[in-house]
Amino acid sequence: MLIINCPYCGPRDQSEFSNGGEAHVKRPDGSKEIGDREWGEYVFIRANPKGLFYERWVHTHGCRKWFNCVRDTSTDEILVTYRLDEKKPNLNNFKSVVKTPSGEPEVGSGNFTVEK
Amino acid sequence: MKSINLKENQFIQFHQKISFKFDGVKYFGYKGDTIASALLRNNINLVGRSFKYHRPRGIYTCGIEEPNALVQIISEYSEPNTRATIKKIYEGMEIESQNRWPSLENDFGSINNLFSPIFTAGFYYKTFMGPHKKFWKNLYEPLIRRAAGLGKPPKDFKGISNHIHHNVDVTIIGGGLNGLLAAKSFINSNYDVLLIEFEDRLGGIINNSNKISLIDNKEPKDWLKETIQEIEESKNVKILKNTLVTTYNYINHLIAIEDRFVGSKPIEGKVNSTLHKIRTGHTILCNGHIERFLSFQNNDLPGIMLSSSFEKYMCRYGLSPSKEPVIFSNNSNSNSLVYSLIKAGLKPKAYIDSRSGEEIEPNLFDLIRKNDVPLYTNSQIKGAFGNKKIEKILVEDSSGALNEIKCDCLCLSGGINPDVHLFTQSKGLLDWDEKDLTYKPSKPFQPTITLGSASGQFNFDNLNSEINEKLKTFKVKKLDVKLELNTNTKYNIEKLWEVSPQKKSLWAKSFIDLQNDVTTKDIRQAITEGFDRIEHLKRYTTNSMGTDQGKISSINALGIVSDLLDKKVNEVGTTIYRPPYAPLSFSAIAGRNCYEFYDPERKSPIHSWHIKNGAIFEDVGQWKRPWYFQINKDESMHDAVQRESKNVRENAGILDGSTLGKIEIKGEDALEFMNLIYTNSFTKMKQGSARYALMLGEDGMVKDDGIICKISDQHFIATTTTGGAATVLGCMEEYAQTEWPNLKVFMNSITEQYATFNISGPKTREIMKKAFPNINFSNEKFPFMTFQFHEFNGIPIRILRASFTGELGYEIYIPSNSAPKIWDNIQSLGKEFGLAPYGTETMHLLRAEKGYIIVGQDTDGSITPIDLGLSWMIGKSKKDFLGKRSLTRSDTIREDRKQLVGIIPSNKADKLEEGQHIILDKEIKSPVPMLGHITSCYYSSTLGHDFALAVIKNGHSMIGTKAYASTSSMSTTGVDIVKPVFYDEDNKRLVS
Numbered sequence A: 001m002l003i004i005n006c007p008y009c010g011p012r013d014q015s016e017f018s019n020g021g022e023a024h025v026k027r028p029d030g031s032k033e034i035g036d037r038e039w040g041e042y043v044f045i046r047a048n049p050k051g052l053f054y055e056r057w058v059h060t061h062g063c064r065k066w067f068n069c070v071r072d073t074s075t076d077e078i079l080v081t082y083r084l085d086e087k088k089p090n091l092n093n094f095k096s097v098v099k100t101p102s103g104e105p106e107v108g109s110g111n112f113t114v115e116k
Numbered sequence B: 001m002k003s004i005n006l007k008e009n010q011f012i013q014f015h016q017k018i019s020f021k022f023d024g025v026k027y028f029g030y031k032g033d034t035i036a037s038a039l040l041r042n043n044i045n046l047v048g049r050s051f052k053y054h055r056p057r058g059i060y061t062c063g064i065e066e067p068n069a070l071v072q073i074i075s076e077y078s079e080p081n082t083r084a085t086i087k088k089i090y091e092g093m094e095i096e097s098q099n100r101w102p103s104l105e106n107d108f109g110s111i112n113n114l115f116s117p118i119f120t121a122g123f124y125y126k127t128f129m130g131p132h133k134k135f136w137k138n139l140y141e142p143l144i145r146r147a148a149g150l151g152k153p154p155k156d157f158k159g160i161s162n163h164i165h166h167n168v169d170v171t172i173i174g175g176g177l178n179g180l181l182a183a184k185s186f187i188n189s190n191y192d193v194l195l196i197e198f199e200d201r202l203g204g205i206i207n208n209s210n211k212i213s214l215i216d217n218k219e220p221k222d223w224l225k226e227t228i229q230e231i232e233e234s235k236n237v238k239i240l241k242n243t244l245v246t247t248y249n250y251i252n253h254l255i256a257i258e259d260r261f262v263g264s265k266p267i268e269g270k271v272n273s274t275l276h277k278i279r280t281g282h283t284i285l286c287n288g289h290i291e292r293f294l295s296f297q298n299n300d301l302p303g304i305m306l307s308s309s310f311e312k313y314m315c316r317y318g319l320s321p322s323k324e325p326v327i328f329s330n331n332s333n334s335n336s337l338v339y340s341l342i343k344a345g346l347k348p349k350a351y352i353d354s355r356s357g358e359e360i361e362p363n364l365f366d367l368i369r370k371n372d373v374p375l376y377t378n379s380q381i382k383g384a385f386g387n388k389k390i391e392k393i394l395v396e397d398s399s400g401a402l403n404e405i406k407c408d409c410l411c412l413s414g415g416i417n418p419d420v421h422l423f424t425q426s427k428g429l430l431d432w433d434e435k436d437l438t439y440k441p442s443k444p445f446q447p448t449i450t451l452g453s454a455s456g457q458f459n460f461d462n463l464n465s466e467i468n469e470k471l472k473t474f475k476v477k478k479l480d481v482k483l484e485l486n487t488n489t490k491y492n493i494e495k496l497w498e499v500s501p502q503k504k505s506l507w508a509k510s511f512i513d514l515q516n517d518v519t520t521k522d523i524r525q526a527i528t529e530g531f532d533r534i535e536h537l538k539r540y541t542t543n544s545m546g547t548d549q550g551k552i553s554s555i556n557a558l559g560i561v562s563d564l565l566d567k568k569v570n571e572v573g574t575t576i577y578r579p580p581y582a583p584l585s586f587s588a589i590a591g592r593n594c595y596e597f598y599d600p601e602r603k604s605p606i607h608s609w610h611i612k613n614g615a616i617f618e619d620v621g622q623w624k625r626p627w628y629f630q631i632n633k634d635e636s637m638h639d640a641v642q643r644e645s646k647n648v649r650e651n652a653g654i655l656d657g658s659t660l661g662k663i664e665i666k667g668e669d670a671l672e673f674m675n676l677i678y679t680n681s682f683t684k685m686k687q688g689s690a691r692y693a694l695m696l697g698e699d700g701m702v703k704d705d706g707i708i709c710k711i712s713d714q715h716f717i718a719t720t721t722t723g724g725a726a727t728v729l730g731c732m733e734e735y736a737q738t739e740w741p742n743l744k745v746f747m748n749s750i751t752e753q754y755a756t757f758n759i760s761g762p763k764t765r766e767i768m769k770k771a772f773p774n775i776n777f778s779n780e781k782f783p784f785m786t787f788q789f790h791e792f793n794g795i796p797i798r799i800l801r802a803s804f805t806g807e808l809g810y811e812i813y814i815p816s817n818s819a820p821k822i823w824d825n826i827q828s829l830g831k832e833f834g835l836a837p838y839g840t841e842t843m844h845l846l847r848a849e850k851g852y853i854i855v856g857q858d859t860d861g862s863i864t865p866i867d868l869g870l871s872w873m874i875g876k877s878k879k880d881f882l883g884k885r886s887l888t889r890s891d892t893i894r895e896d897r898k899q900l901v902g903i904i905p906s907n908k909a910d911k912l913e914e915g916q917h918i919i920l921d922k923e924i925k926s927p928v929p930m931l932g933h934i935t936s937c938y939y940s941s942t943l944g945h946d947f948a949l950a951v952i953k954n955g956h957s958m959i960g961t962k963a964y965a966s967t968s969s970m971s972t973t974g975v976d977i978v979k980p981v982f983y984d985e986d987n988k989r990l991v992s
C-alpha cells in the first residue's frame, strides 16, 4: 500500500484516496466547435506509460480535495504531489528508471528476481 | 525411532505434564512442547500421509519450513493443515492425522503409490486432454478429488482478529543473534524500533544449537538474558513475540500476524490473533537461514529429518529424537549436531559426507575419531528403506562399494539458504553464490538491510563489522561482541543435489518436493516435454507450490535443473516467493470488518415504524428500504404489491423516500454550475420551482437523474437516486475543483439530515390539508413542480409537489430527528382517507405504468437521453454541459441504437419477464438477431395484464408494430411494441 502525501493534509495511507487517471488532460472548451476526433480523444483516450506519469488523485476519505502527482508506474513511487493550481513539474527533474523493481526486460511482463 | 529425554533443558518444564490425543489415543507431553516434539517423545514417527501418493510421512523439520507434519486440530474447530512443528500443545488438545482412510497405519489411498508411474508431472493437465470428455467427469475428477488433498475443511468458528497499525523508524525482523545485536545498537537512540520474533522467545541460534560457546566471555544463555533485559528496559524498542511477518509490501509496509493463544486453546469470541500493519522507515531482516534437504531414493521415509532440526529438538526441547542417528551431509553446517550428540553422551551411528577427507573440518575429524564414529567420506546415500519408517540405508563409499547400515533415524543436511522470502517480496534482487551454492540477497529495492545468515553471512567472523557497517547511516553506537564457537567457523559446502538410485525402477522415488509429492523424475520429464523455463516447470510439476513454498527444497530443484540444462543457476533464475510467508487465516485478514461490521447498514429515521408495520426489506446499496408491507403473514408479495398499488391509484399511499440522495449547492455561481452539470437549463426557471433533471457522463450516457429545486440562482437542492448519491456528489466536487475552479460554488450532502415522505394518490390533497392546516394546497397556490418552505409546530419543513407515481403527489422534507413524529401524525390523520404505506416494489410498478425510468434498471451506461425519448430535457441552447458534445458523436446519432419502448403481450393473458429478448421471428432459429431486451416488467391490476419497458434497436420507429419475446423454454410470446406510457398519458391526474 502506498503512502500518498496529500498537499492539504500530509502523508496518509492509500486507502483514504481514489485514483483519477491521467492528469493535465484538458477538457475542450464547449463554447467552441469541437471536432469528433478532439472530443473522442478527450473522452476515451488516456496515456498509459511505463515510467513517469502525471496522475490525479482525490483524498476521498479525507479533505475530498483533488490534486496531481507524478508517479513512476514501474515502481509505484510517487515522486511529488502538488495542488491543482500549481504548475506541473518538469519530468526531466526526475530520474526515470523505466524498469520494474525486479529488473525485468523493458518490454513484456515476465517476472524475475535475478538480474538479467 | 526411539527418542530419549535429555535431562536438563531450560525451555521444557519436565514437571508439568500435558495430556493430548493423537488419532484418538491419549499421550503425554510437557509444557513447552510442540505437537511434533511431543509426538517424537512418544516415539510416534508416522504423522501423516502424503498429498498424491499417500506415502507415510513423519516429522522432517523443527520449524515453520515443515513440509510433511501437517495435522488437523480437532479441538480447535477442526483447524486443518497446522504445522505440528510450531503449534504448541495444551491440556486436552485433540489432533488428527490427515489424508488417510481408514487409518494412518492402513491407508487405502496408498494404492496410489502402486499406480504412481501414471501420476507423473503434468498428470492433472493431461487428464484435460484425454480422448473422451467423459473420462474427466466420470473417472479423473472423482479420482483426483478423492485422492488428493491435505486436511478437511474446518468447522464454523467465530474467531476475532484485531488490526493494529504501527508507524516506526526501524523494524527488525527476527530476534536471533543478529536481530538482538541490531536491537541492542538502537537502545536509547532516537529511533522507534520494533523487534519481531516468530517464536515465543528471543535467541534463535543461541537457543536452537550448540554452535556458540561464549559471548563476551559469558555463557550464551546468560548473555541472552542480560541482552533481552536491556532491550526490554529501553524506551524505544518494542518487542513483539509469537508474531510472524508474512508480507513485505511496497514502501516498507509489513504485515505480521500475532498468535494470541500460544500453548492454550483459542476461545470463541475472544481476540485469537492480531494482525499488525507496520509502516517502517527501514527494515532490518535478521530472519536467518533455512537448511535444505537432499534427494535420494525414499528420502521421504519417516525417521529422516534435517540435521539442524534434530539439533534444535535437543537444545530447544530437551529431546533427542533418536539415540544414534546416521548423519549425511555435504557441508559444514551439520558439524554442530555431531558436537551436540557427543556432548549429550550420545553419538551418531555413522557420519557420511559427500566431501573428501581433506575438505572435512579438522575439528569434526578429531571429534569423530576420538569418539569412534564410523566415518564415510566421499560417500553418498543411494537410498533409504523400510516399512513406514526408516530401517536401513545403502551407502556408496569412496571405493564405490555398497554398505548397508541399519538405523532408525537419518539426519540430512544439503546446505543452508538465507531465508530470502521476505527480501524477494520486497522486490530485492538475488545473486547466486557459486561458493556457498545458494541465492543471496544482493540489491535491495527498498530501504532494506539484511544481517547475518539472512544476508548470506554464514560465518561469524564478520559479525561486528557487518552490523557496524550496515547500521552506519543510523549513527548508533558501534558493537564489539566477542564470540567463541564450539565448531568450525568457515562454512564449506560441496555441490550435491541428488544421488541417483541404485536400481532403476518405475517405482523408485527421489523426492524434490515433499508436500506436493514431486520427484526428481518429474523434473526430468517436464524438461523433456519442453517445460524448461523455471516458472513453467514449477507450474507443470507443482514443485514448490505447496503451502511451504518449497522452503527446504526449491533451491535443490534449481540445482538439478541447471545441471540438466547445463546452465548456470543464475541463468536458470528462481521462481518468486510470494506473500504470505506462511498461511494465515482469512479471519485474521478480515479483522473486525466481518459479520455485522462487514458492510454498514443505513436505516431511515422511520425504520423502526417499518419493522412494527410488517415491512419486508430490500437492500438498496447500504440502505434498508421497505420492499412491501405485509398486512398479515400469509399475504404474498404479489398480493401485497397489487393491494398497495391499487390503494395509491384509488386513495393515497405514503412511501419513505428518506434514502434518496440530497445535495445542497450554494454559491455565487451556483446557477452556472448547475447548468454545466445537468442537461437541463435552469436559467429561466422561477425561484421556488422544481425540475426533473438528467446527469450524463462525458460519453453522453445517462448517469443519474433527480429533481432540482431552485431556491435562488445562488442556492439549489438536488435529489439523486438512492444508489447514486455518493457518485453524484463526487462528480460535482471533481468538476468544481478540476474543470471550473473559477466558479464560486460549494456542495454538501444533506441526505441523512432530512427524511423524505412521498405521499401520492387522488386523496392526497385532503390528507395534506388535514396534516398541515395552515398551508394552501390549491392548484393555484401550490402548482405541480413547485416547492414551499413552512414551519410546522416549530419544525422547518419543505414540501415539494412532485410525483413518481403519476398521481397527485407531494414530497415532504423534514429534519431527520423530527421525522418520526410527523410520520406518525400523517399515518393517523390519513386513515380515514385510506392512506397506507407502500414499498419500493409498488413504487417501481407505479412509475413503470407511467413510463418513468429507473437509472440502472432501464439504463445500463449505454443509453443516451435521446434513446430514452427525453430529448426535451436537453438544454440545447446551452453552450456546454457534461456530455453535451457526445450527443452528436457518430455513435450516439446512429439510427439503430437501442431505444426505450413499451411492451404488452398481444394476448393479454400471456406473461412477460424481465430479461426476455425481443426478436422478430416467431420461430427461434439460430442465429437469432437480437433487438434488445425487457428491462422492467410487472403485472398491473390497473391495466389487468402484464406490461414491460424494453430497450430495443431502433425502437422508437417500431412503435405500433408486433414482435416476439423469447422464453427460456425456446418458445416465443407475441408482443406489441407501444409507447412507453401505459397510464394517464395526458398527465391529467398529475396536475389535478
Ligand SMILES: [Zn+2]
Pocket: A006, A007, A008, A009, A010, A059, A062, A063, A064, A065
Ligand atoms: Zn487531504
